[in-house]
Amino acid sequence: MIGGVHLEAQWRREALRTNLWVVPMLEVLLAGLLFLATWSVDRAAHRGELVLPGWVISGTADAARQILAAIAAALITVVGVVFSIMIVTLTLASTQFGPRMLRTFIRDRTTQLTLGTFVGTFVYAVLALVVIGPSSVGEFVPHLSITVCMVLVLADLGVLIYFIHHIATSIQLPRVIASIAAELSAAIEAGAGEPVPVGGVERGPTAAELRARLDAAGAAVPAPASGYLQFVRHRTLVRMATELDAVIRLDHRPGHFLVQGHQLATVWPAAAAAEVTRSFARAHITGPTRTLAQDIAFAVDQLVEIAIRALSTAVNDTFTTLTCIDWLGEGLCRIASRWHPDPVHRDAAGHIRVIAAPVSYERLVERAFEKIRQAAEGMPAVLIRQLDALAEIMVETTTEAQREVLLRQAAMIDRLGAESVSEPADREDVHRRYLAVLAVHAGRAAGRP
Template sequence: MRLDFRSEWRREALRTNLWLVPMLEVLGAVLLFVGTVAIDRAAYHGAIKLPSWVISGTADASRQILTTIAAAVITVIGVVFSVVIVALTLASTQFGPRMLRNFMRDRGTQWTLGTFVATFVYSILALIAISPGPHGDFVPHVSITTTLVLVVLDLAVLLYFIHHIAVQIQLPQVIASIAADVQKAIAAEAAPDSAGRPERGLSANELLARMAQEPGEVKATESGYLQYVRHSTLVRIATSTDSVIHLLQRPGHFLVNGRTMAVVWPADAAPSVARALQRAHLSGPYRSLSQDISFGIDQLVEIAIRALSPAVNDTFTALTCIDWLGDSLREIALGWHPEQVHRDAQGYIRVITTQTTFDRLVQRAFEKVRQAAAGMPAVMIRQLDALTEILEQVPLAGQRRVLLEQAEMIRTLCLETVPEKADREDVLRRYDTLARLAGTLQA
């Protein structure tokens, strides 16, 4: 079942920041303080009696306790923020700047920051609550006890954060998390929106031919990467104007202000579609994986070619990336079914989209890594192994053809750049295994 991209995009936008979760935790701390101070007020006026384990003391002692806690917590907050900044800097230099969003969206870091900030806010509110009253100084004993409980909780969270950040900056963990995001994006397009609807009216090729004769162009109103397209909204727009929309750009493409973004037929519906189209897409300064599977592939490739660079020379990281690239392409071949056309309830084509192909995804996954792996037989062997595993499961002859093309280019690179005969023979044996498998599947 196809996931709701609109809700998925909102979740992604809300998740990729460092302020939402801390803000919610601060709000929770304020609400908790309202509850505990109400109990303290009731106990102060004699309406209830506090249990013996609740911490009691004078107003001066309570101020001293809360001031010490607030000072200690704000110091730890500074340390945690410093660790986060160091982790982001490390991610930017070692993994690439596009990996920063993967670290910013980490819930463990967000909850850690939020817990310490919430404790600080709560302790300040409890400190402010100490005040003179008709029955002597009002001291919020329950609130002070709750503050101490929160400090103990903060210690546990700090230990968790140290472990968590140490795990998060490990390259295998980073690579696996990117591959998991690709898997989610593949699952999101597992079933077409128009599945089961009748097919009526002109075909996509006939509509494109008419658009070429009578194009109604819709221009982009701002520059930036196309991040998200709400196809259901576009279908409603096209249905209401009795038109067909051909999107020339897909998520991941860079929109240039004033350039054609879509073509509408008939042409006289273009102005109405142009006004409504602004509500049906989002663009921004960065790419998103919500509807752009190739972005996840590019992230893995970026880590691999950085690892293969002379400055880093980390072959094993590149091999790990190749393993996950092969697994992602296998899933794409088996379960990714991007819709080229979107139909209305009556079965008429209303939206024609531009989609990346399996061939292009294979090229993106293997070509740059192959180009960076000149003279590295270990990388060539791992790429051939990945191609073999994909080849065993792809259902279509065209998919097998593009895999075999990549294998042939790896073979050529091996013959041209690997000087050692034994290393060349190892690579060529892997290639021969793949070629035999391809011949068996075609027979």
């Protein structure tokens, strides 16, 4: 299952990326390796085995100590400043965008690289300071290491300037919304072709027949731990079910909250349930938060949360809501045309072994529109933009079932406009947009683009 491999690699990258310590620790290790290299050259030059170029800084041991001590003190001060800026940014993001937006800022590569660059240079300066001292051929001064440390400090200044620019631009709400939408697009592309049937051969009972067997004689598999289901290793489940000649139906999808001991999956035949229960922990991952690897509804929920916050009385920022609706419409256009997950996973012989529970297209549309519609009562601008987005999505639909989902949302928005908008001209504007959605539907149903 090529798609499954890609999604698991994506989840692992995401898990590593959503940590503030991984990149800084790597940079500290690189700084240590760089020091070992320059220190080796300095030792060889001190013994007279080679001559350093003329541009290398030279001086006494006391001067070297003063330079490195001043650099180390300044760097650790700047690290504190960078950390303070980061905390202020996280606080602002939590207050303005919602606590779930913190993940977006924590995983920011620029922040991680900036913190790691300064900490790495600090470690390099301290290591260079420690090795200054007497030796068998006179006092040892690591001239090349001091020169490299000065170069690193100049590079740090450039990084600091870019970091300030990056923070000033990244906290702008349109950029935050666009970054979440980009993550949604990437998740759609990653999951567009997953799962892929192995061998392309379909044998055995159909999914409907297996569901009937599972309902009639299946055994429950309890969740081993509480938390959000973050990732499901379908390949592991398929291999497990093949060895037991069983079928596993997942009753929850990534993004659902699991309660320890409550039903997580169903297995048929029931005799295989005990073995599946013992091994199920290897096939799924739970955690305190949701992730995007197999849960594209998470990005939709993030955009909806920002939109609803903007409509609140305390914020009252209609334009932010309109921006969220634009990006939600763009994401649903991609989902309508490209995202067609297969709910079954087969083994190499073509038999269905795992029946998944992917989020439906209908549910994604409901999540994207319903809460915003409910919060936008009496706000024609928001209702009009939602209808415009529905018309754009309608153009990308591929089935009548998809179009019916959009029509239901459009009808609810039109009714809300008729009931809650007091100005007749505004009500007429909302209704005209609804008629435009109907016209696009008629064109798509007739096969016109």
